[in-house]
Amino acid sequence: MFVSRSTVTLHRAPDYYSKNVFVPENLEYHQPRGKHRSGFWLEGTPYVALDNIGAGAFGVVCKAMDTRFKKPVAIKKVRDAYKSKSSAKCALREIRILRELSHENVISVTDVFMTGSGFEKDVYLVMELMETDLHQVLRSNQSFKEDHFQYFFYQLIRGLKYLHSAGIIHRDLKPSNLLLNGDCLLRIADFGMARSGPSSRVAPTESTSARTSSVGSHLSQYVSTLWYRPPEILLSMGEYDTQVDIWSAGCILAEMLLRREIFPGKDSYSQIKMIINNLGTPEKKAIKKITSPDIRDYIVSCGPKSALPFSTMVPDASPDARNILSNLLQISPWNRSSAEQILKHPFLSKWHNVNNEPSCSEKICREIQEIEKYDDDHIIKGLESEERHFGMFRGNFYEIENEEDQTKKEVEEEKVVQSSVNPLKTVLNKFINKKRKN
Numbered sequence: 330m331f332v333s334r335s336t337v338t339l340h341r342a343p344d345y346y347s348k349n350v351f352v353p354e355n356l357e358y359h360q361p362r363g364k365h366r367s368g369f370w371l372e373g374t375p376y377v378a379l380d381n382i383g384a385g386a387f388g389v390v391c392k393a394m395d396t397r398f399k400k401p402v403a404i405k406k407v408r409d410a411y412k413s414k415s416s417a418k419c420a421l422r423e424i425r426i427l428r429e430l431s432h433e434n435v436i437s438v439t440d441v442f443m444t445g446s447g448f449e450k451d452v453y454l455v456m457e458l459m460e461t462d463l464h465q466v467l468r469s470n471q472s473f474k475e476d477h478f479q480y481f482f483y484q485l486i487r488g489l490k491y492l493h494s495a496g497i498i499h500r501d502l503k504p505s506n507l508l509l510n511g512d513c514l515l516r517i518a519d520f521g522m523a524r525s526g527p528s529s530r531v532a533p534t535e536s537t538s539a540r541t542s543s544v545g546s547h548l549s550q551y552v553s554t555l556w557y558r559p560p561e562i563l564l565s566m567g568e569y570d571t572q573v574d575i576w577s578a579g580c581i582l583a584e585m586l587l588r589r590e591i592f593p594g595k596d597s598y599s600q601i602k603m604i605i606n607n608l609g610t611p612e613k614k615a616i617k618k619i620t621s622p623d624i625r626d627y628i629v630s631c632g633p634k635s636a637l638p639f640s641t642m643v644p645d646a647s648p649d650a651r652n653i654l655s656n657l658l659q660i661s662p663w664n665r666s667s668a669e670q671i672l673k674h675p676f677l678s679k680w681h682n683v684n685n686e687p688s689c690s691e692k693i694c695r696e697i698q699e700i701e702k703y704d705d706d707h708i709i710k711g712l713e714s715e716e717r718h719f720g721m722f723r724g725n726f727y728e729i730e731n732e733e734d735q736t737k738k739e740v741e742e743e744k745v746v747q748s749s750v751n752p753l754k755t756v757l758n759k760f761i762n763k764k765r766k767n
Contacts, residue, residue, distance in 0.1 A: 434488030459508035495689035525697035579657025609636035
């Protein structure tokens, strides 16, 4: 089902590029002079911009062609990164996190470079191009069954187990940040809002009490993710940890089952009310942790509420699906299951394989935590260091090969998995083909 990192063999790229010489006349794709209509300035690089395909919290993304290998890639651009400390810090954080991680269900950065001069520099992150994302799939009229979504959800939780074992909290999980390709592979993307460490403190702009914050604060970055925001942040409960991602994953699973958002609040207060109306009044221990008197008063004003049964909330879901949701959508984060526990749930028994659900060998949180303390000079030096790091390896590329010593048992297991995935491939590719025609 998944390609092991041990099967990756390193090869040298053509000499012309390892010498940092770009020879467009020898290539099928020619780099146009100046800025492409997509707004991406790629002259002097081996990439040719094709079309804009999306936008993240701190950048826009275009489809491009890597002219060295005739391979399409996605390039994320953080514009004028040096002019905004928050943008530059998010770019550095995302690059450093993804450089350290290596997992099939986490997007990887293959190159980093900058264009411009002085403080007018754009930062570019080159990544694997995925064909669509879960948001587009859920908004389509393509028919999917519950067992189709099981596989997507399994990969999400498999990726979260790895991230959380590395000490990384994504903090911005939503369907549009879950990328998919025609092989039904799911990758978690957009780590611009990620944090590290066993716990983080809720910033004033992350809680409901910050709804009067000025435009440009972090609150503006949370507006689009309101529906997936966990109660501990909405209720300003002080510190939070990896369980914020578990809540978001629960909202995403419910959305897959319903084909609509489960908690589509219009603002932070309506979001809180919607959660309470469905899941009941928070327990006393949770209310005591709320640091904002206004939020505590608001919860009291909602009156005592009992939780609705999940058979009412997701009426067409299977008993196992309802049960796993009850382990994810808990107002109190300490009552939610961990990613490792979720993988063992009967809902995912078809896919669960403890030998194919790796943890990260070491936590990378210490280095990421240091970024939060960086001043302007350290952030700039950090980005320049990352550019040099990727520049050293820009003459290399990876080619996937099967290990010669792969056992017969592993081959048979792969056949079993593929036979299960193939029906989903057929359905997903119908959607992708329709998307291409449109």
